[in-house]
Amino acid sequence: MNEAHWHLVVNHLPIIFPIVGVIVLITGLISKSEAIKRTAYMIFLLAGVASIVAMATGEGAEEVVEKISTTNEKYIETHEESAETFAILSYILGGFSLLCLWASFKKKFFSTILSIISLVFALIVLFYGKQTGTTGGEIRHTEIRSGNIVPLHSNKKIDDDDDD
Helix, strand or coil: CCHHHHHHHHCCHHHHHHHHHHHHHHHHHHHCCHHHHHHHHHHHHHHHHHHHHHHHHHHHHHHHHHCCCCCCHHHHHHHHHHHHHHHHHHHHHHHHHHHHHHHHHCCCCCHHHHHHHHHHHHHHHHHHHHHHHHHHHHHHCHHHCCCCCCCCCCCCCCCCCCCC
């Protein structure tokens, strides 16, 4: 397996974990369960770690993909810039989740406020995750590039003999 393959294996995790974390955190807020909210914080921590791994494999993937003749450098650079922002936000969410875990275990009065802040911030992280995933997909998937219309090829057989 080369670096590009490793990147493809791990690059979805920093996006999937926050989605799951948001669902779990909303469940914890609705049920007022600290255990469920703590689970969400742990998932956000996993997202931060997954972001570290995705960033670590991204540079090697770039080297591999740049050697492919059909690759446009512009798409790689756009993805790289988006990924850097997303990774930083993921790291912040992971760090903030540590604070939320501490407040939850210590039964601090502001624990619920931190949960709501964590939820809002996680939604912001997901927005940037969507951007990063899309720009990464655009590198090799021309069909998802904005403004790019893929022509439809008809499989219909053109029949010159119309019924009279």
